[in-house]
Amino acid sequence: MINRDGTPTINDVAALAGVHKRTVTRVMNSSSKVKAATRAKVEQAIEVLNFSPNRQARGLAAKRSFLLGLVYDAPTLFINDILKDTLGIIEDEGYELVVHACHYPSENVVKDVTRFVKRANLDGVIVLPPVADIADIGKELQKAGCPYVRVTSDVSDETSRLVVTDYLSAISDMTRHLVEFGHREFGFISGPNTHLSSRKRHEAFVQALSTHGIELPAEMVVEGAYTFDSGLMAANQLLSRERRPTAIFAANDEMAFGVIKVANQLGLKIPADLSLVSFDGTPFSNFAVPTLSTIIRPTGLMAKLATQKMLAQFNSGSNATHISETMISPQFEARESTGPVPGR
Amino acid sequence: MINRDGTPTINDVAALAGVHKRTVTRVMNSSSKVKAATRAKVEQAIEVLNFSPNRQARGLAAKRSFLLGLVYDAPTLFINDILKDTLGIIEDEGYELVVHACHYPSENVVKDVTRFVKRANLDGVIVLPPVADIADIGKELQKAGCPYVRVTSDVSDETSRLVVTDYLSAISDMTRHLVEFGHREFGFISGPNTHLSSRKRHEAFVQALSTHGIELPAEMVVEGAYTFDSGLMAANQLLSRERRPTAIFAANDEMAFGVIKVANQLGLKIPADLSLVSFDGTPFSNFAVPTLSTIIRPTGLMAKLATQKMLAQFNSGSNATHISETMISPQFEARESTGPVPGR
DNA sequence: TTACTAATTGCTACCGGTAGCATAATGGTC
DNA sequence: GACCATTATGCTACCGGTAGCAATTAGTAA
Incomplete structure (x- = not known):
């Protein structure tokens, strides 16, 4: 019954459960009502076949890709930290993370980024500094209809799309x-x-x-x-x-x-x-x-905020608590390299 | 004529060029023959509409995702370098890079990785150490039919799927x-x-x-x-x-x-x-x-080799020169921290 | 039991590409 | 100019999901 290349499809699940694939969709997206008994049958079939929906097909039909982008200039330790924490959050939400490096002080960064989100069919993109410092990137992404969050110290944007560092x-x-x-x-x-x-x-x-x-x-x-x-x-x-x-x-x-x-x-x-x-x-x-x-x-916090603000743009209708926080405050930590002025 | 959400589709291109979309496909994949005049018309239409094919639809139909994965444990400076160079190469080849971090010394890394490639519908995956050191990962990916390259010092695999560090x-x-x-x-x-x-x-x-x-x-x-x-x-x-x-x-x-x-x-x-x-x-x-x-x-070289070996698995039929190199030799560089033994 | 409404489930037309097969156009040859 | 071999292009059925709408079943009141 199963697909020739071994990967079960929604049809296989439907057949095994003895229902229509529309019902399988219902169960998966847990949206409309499904009778408990039916739901159980479907869930069991999913389990048995070890079915997971094809992201491509899903994206094509639902006009979403379940792909988020992360744009930066060069991969530094700071980027590493952000990357790590972002990844942790979005994978739990069913998204994958696509990365893109671009060369910052360059005329065509903005075009480069918009091309990237379009080419990769991203559902949204988190832009890190210094690229994020370009206010135009926000404008262009908005024009392209792509949800985004800028991590920057520039504030010429709505706070819902910003994570701002206060120096x-x-x-x-x-x-x-x-x-x-x-x-x-x-x-x-x-x-x-x-x-x-x-x-x-x-x-x-x-x-x-x-x-x-x-x-x-x-x-x-x-x-x-x-x-x-x-x-x-x-x-x-x-x-x-x-x-x-x-x-x-x-x-x-x-x-x-x-x-x-x-x-x-x-x-x-x-x-x-x-x-x-x-x-x-x-x-x-x-x-x-x-x-x-x-x-x-606080890179962890920055990543968390950026990601939450990103996701909030999809789940705007849901019960996602509105994220009011925007300002990030780094902390000074005195260690060994500072001391009294010489000769004092 | 254009799609409601502003993104032109292959149909828009076909309509504008006055040809059938099958012909547009031909032009794009430059496979079969198309009359020069027709090709020009189509290319111009593509240009005018700034058309780029929808990755999802393409992937669904062609059973490819144009997505490659990069799997590692924790993002270190080494990973950064690899990431940077890999990205540079694969984007030129029309692929995007999806990253995934997993926790290494753990029972279910193998399952985690296979789930990842399946979930993200990857065309292939490059696995970095220490995750790549697990020989089973190769076996599982092979079983799942997913092209891969392991960057490791383990050699229990075909060389075409390995980039090995010689210590x-x-x-x-x-x-x-x-x-x-x-x-x-x-x-x-x-x-x-x-x-x-x-x-x-x-x-x-x-x-x-x-x-x-x-x-x-x-x-x-x-x-x-x-x-x-x-x-x-x-x-x-x-x-x-x-x-x-x-x-x-x-x-x-x-x-x-x-x-x-x-x-x-x-x-x-x-x-x-x-x-x-x-x-x-x-x-x-x-x-x-x-x-x-x-x-x-030589991280740059490692990334290059890994990527080439990855791509070679798709273009096996093409003129891709066979990559025989597998061994990577790091170089010792004497700097300030070494000197004569004390008292000598 | 009947009528009627609400709750479930099924049917079907997409989404935007790919590729096999059929058909039409072009080009030679006699 | 007819005939056939090529070459170029069009038609159409998918790929594997989603979601609107119709149809069916269950539930409840009369």
Whole structure:
């Protein structure tokens, strides 16, 4: 009876249960009423045949693919974490996750992403930074009728489609921590200026310093690229000045590793001669010697929120509790790399 | 004329081009003959409508999904690299990549994976270590009729479905490097014994040492878990002995980071007092202070090979050159963490 | 028991492609 | 110009589900 290639279809189930396939559909989608006895028969047939519906056929008929997309730039540790948690949630909901990497600072990212969702027939897509920082992506996806969630610090969109990172509070905590240690001369190693996250971190740092009446002179700001090598170069630049900062804020962990290296080469002890803080809180920030005082992003929570907001766009009619949360607040964690200002 | 939801279908194209949809199919799959003029008309219509075929319908009719799977345990940096390169290749071939994480040392991994390929209607799947180390996964996938490639160091399968890492040559190079530096007392921090990769690295190390007439005493071998914390514990164990090794081989980078930390705490200088080598060659091995002498896996090549072998299973009839390569040889790279044995 | 309404279940037309087979158009050859 | 072999194109039946509507059965009140 079974299909020639071994995979049972809904017809096989219907035949075995002695009902029409319309009834099998009913049982599966547990929508309309089915008599208990009938339901039992069908469920048993499904069990016996080990039947699972063909996603293609289902998608074609129901105009859904049960495929969600995840779009990012390069797979970093941060992306890893998000990926892991997202996957855990959506598979439970019966979706599969299709990934797509695109090259960020490029003219055609928006087109690339829309082509991807169309090509893969996605039911929805979660866009991660830095790609998500492009407000136009939201507009285009909306135009294409594709549900989406942007994980970003840009807020030019409805909150139901955003998971926003708030840089202010953690960076202000971190700044206070350093100021209380007596630091007044700061250095900042930014990410690429093309990245919104970097500009926001910079902005938040300047603002936090100003509440303490401290300025961040232009020569104390060096643009990096979120990479180790750029961290090396920036650290060299900042630490070879005659008047060097007593504390450096690196906009991500990887660049902070560069600072550690340069400090070692220059014979500067961290935190005795130089305090160092970073952003991200990847596991590696704990592996460094000394361990990095850093700002930790709650990736698990971010993934959970993004996924819930994604799913909420399908189940809008259902009893899905409305998700009001949008703001994500990373937490500053003081570890070994920060200490009192030298000579204090 | 266009579909209500804006997406043009093959019928729209046919109508616009003034031909039958069968002809459109012909043009798209460029199989049978179509008159040049007709082909041009169809191609223009496709262009004008910006038509792209519905993956679901195509898959349903052609019994293919154009979806490939990638199965792993936890998303590590290694997985990231593979992911990136795999994605680059298969998207060019018209496939999308669906990812799936499963919990490795667990009874039902095999079932989990087969359920995944079935549920997602995959055309094929690439299985990464440690999941790929389970020979049964190959058997089950074969039974399920699902093309696959295992990236592993197990060889109980046809080479056309394997990408095998050879641990011997790189580990023997590494060992020679240390022996030439005068080292005779070695410590080894393994990964979990449940992981084939760990057992193989161990085995290769023992063998390499033996060619130099050196033994690796049981008390100099500590089982880790491929994690930083386990590296800490293992290093503490090895370095707190009255007779401690002069060189330690950590079975991955992350555990080597733990060794660096412990060495620092104990006031041991690397490489002056202790030489350290690791396995993986993740970017972070270069960020450490000192930089890690490590064995670098050619992840790009591995991904490329795996993907090619995957695709070759579909295009078996085509002109795809037969891929004979199966063995992957990582390379040892001496960096700062290794040096002459103390007191020499 | 009958009539009538509500609850179940069956029939069928899609969804948007693919591919076998039939038919029409084209091209040579004598 | 007729005839036949090719070549190009059209017709149609699926693929395996979903969901609107019709038909049937069960349930309840009169």
